[in-house]
Amino acid sequence: MTHNFETRAIHDGQAFDPTTGAVVPPIYQTSTFVQDGIGGFRGGYEYGRSANPTRDSLQTVLASLEGGSAAFSFASGLAAEDALLRAVLTPGSRVIMGNDVYGGTHRLVSRVWGPWGVALETVDMSDLDAVRAAARPGETTVLWVETPSNPLMKISDIAALAEIGHAAGALVVVDNTFASPYVQQPIALGADVVVHSTTKYLGGHSDTLGGALVVNDDALAEKVGFVQFGVGAVSAPMEAWLTVRGIKTLGVRIDRHSENAQAIAEAVVSHPAVEDVYYPGLPSHPGHELAARQMRRFGGMLSVAVRGGGAAARLFAESTEVFQLAESLGGVESLIGYPSEMTHASVRGTELEVPDTIVRLSVGIESIDDLLADVVQALDRVHGA
Numbered sequence: 001m002t003h004n005f006e007t008r009a010i011h012d013g014q015a016f017d018p019t020t021g022a023v024v025p026p027i028y029q030t031s032t033f034v035q036d037g038i039g040g041f042r043g044g045y046e047y048g049r050s051a052n053p054t055r056d057s058l059q060t061v062l063a064s065l066e067g068g069s070a071a072f073s074f075a076s077g078l079a080a081e082d083a084l085l086r087a088v089l090t091p092g093s094r095v096i097m098g099n100d101v102y103g104g105t106h107r108l109v110s111r112v113w114g115p116w117g118v119a120l121e122t123v124d125m126s127d128l129d130a131v132r133a134a135a136r137p138g139e140t141t142v143l144w145v146e147t148p149s150n151p152l153m154k155i156s157d158i159a160a161l162a163e164i165g166h167a168a169g170a171l172v173v174v175d176n177t178f179a180s181p182y183v184q185q186p187i188a189l190g191a192d193v194v195v196h197s198t199t200k201y202l203g204g205h206s207d208t209l210g211g212a213l214v215v216n217d218d219a220l221a222e223k224v225g226f227v228q229f230g231v232g233a234v235s236a237p238m239e240a241w242l243t244v245r246g247i248k249t250l251g252v253r254i255d256r257h258s259e260n261a262q263a264i265a266e267a268v269v270s271h272p273a274v275e276d277v278y279y280p281g282l283p284s285h286p287g288h289e290l291a292a293r294q295m296r297r298f299g300g301m302l303s304v305a306v307r308g309g310g311a312a313a314r315l316f317a318e319s320t321e322v323f324q325l326a327e328s329l330g331g332v333e334s335l336i337g338y339p340s341e342m343t344h345a346s347v348r349g350t351e352l353e354v355p356d357t358i359v360r361l362s363v364g365i366e367s368i369d370d371l372l373a374d375v376v377q378a379l380d381r382v383h384g385a
């Protein structure tokens with residue numbers, strides 16, 4: 001019997017320990033495994049870089065939740081992305097990605113892979129004709145999609161983009177970090193690979209770094225598995241275990257993140273210090289209808305354009321108390337960030353540059369009354385300044 005998402009998040013890959021009956025499987029904090037005679041592996045385990053039961057537990061639950069045939073866990077989101085690119089790119093390959101992808105992804109392809117003969121083109125992924133024109137058949141190796149995007153929360157049509165990518169013979173990759181598999185499952189919509197920074201919503205507690213790839217094709221799984229083993233940027237047992245622990249509560253957390261973000265978006269949209277609010281749960285958001293179709297919830301991320309220029313935006317970002325000023329997102333605690341000088345500082349001067357009026361909120365699961373009061377007092381300060 002196949003179980004529903006919330007049940008699989010708690011049980012898949014997480015069977016109790018057969019030796020002791022411990023309900024929670026132990027952290028296999030070991031680098032190597034005893035052999036019963038040469039080549040006599042217990043459960044197939046040989047050496048920690050090739051496989052570890054705690055990492056397997058995480059990989060099993062991730063494959064289940066994303067609806068893929070196999071998952072691979074890495075030390076960070078970027079390590080996962082790099083492993084995928086190593087598995088599929090060759091000199092002369094061409095990558096097309098959104099002109100608002102995660103800055104680190106852009107930097108990885110342009111500045112790490114560029115010198116190895118890989119070409120990068122960026123397009124507006126919400127403009128399907130532009131993507132069709134850019135994704136030239138036979139020339140495009142990878143179509144890289146990120147939705148919702150960061151920080152303007154643009155929504156792209158995964159199913160339509162998968163069709164366009166496949167018509168051009170490209171591998172279709174979706175970075176599902178902002179949404180999480182509770183919200184959308186790209187493989188079911190036609191994508192070939194799902195990428196995660198598990199550092200964010202999957203881990204969910206801002207206490208561990210990690211990344212993952214989920215695939216649904218045996219030949220690709222073999223290539224990615226070879227790179228994971230051959231290059232070795234695997235997740236450590238403790239990090240994998242913390243991520244599994246986080247995943248158990250993913251559904252309830254995302255429900256609360258989404259409710260809180262919706263309430264904040266609706267409350268601040270009419271504040272005199274606010275020029276615009278970017279949240280797909282607002283009917284005024286250009287991606288609202290697509291998001292309502294494609295996503296189960298609208299998620300916990302939103303951005304605000306502050307009236308009064310960069311100085312006003314900085315003042316807002318530095319005036320909250322419950323929302324802590326920090327990079328990253330997706331944890332239970334609320335964070336506030338100033339993208340143009342924090343997360344997006346590395347893309348200044350490129351077409352990925354973010355206006356200096358934008359402030360990004362990762363809305364946590366604290367009391368909504370406290371969060372609202374905090375955001376409003378900070379905006380009042382900006383308005384009064």
Ligand SMILES: *Cc1c(COP(=O)(O)O)cnc(C)c1O
Nearest residue numbers: 076077078102175177197199210
């Ligand atoms: C954080 C992030 C990454 C990179 O992940 P790390 O774990 O920081 O290496 C990739 N994509 C998105 C959308 C992210 O938010």
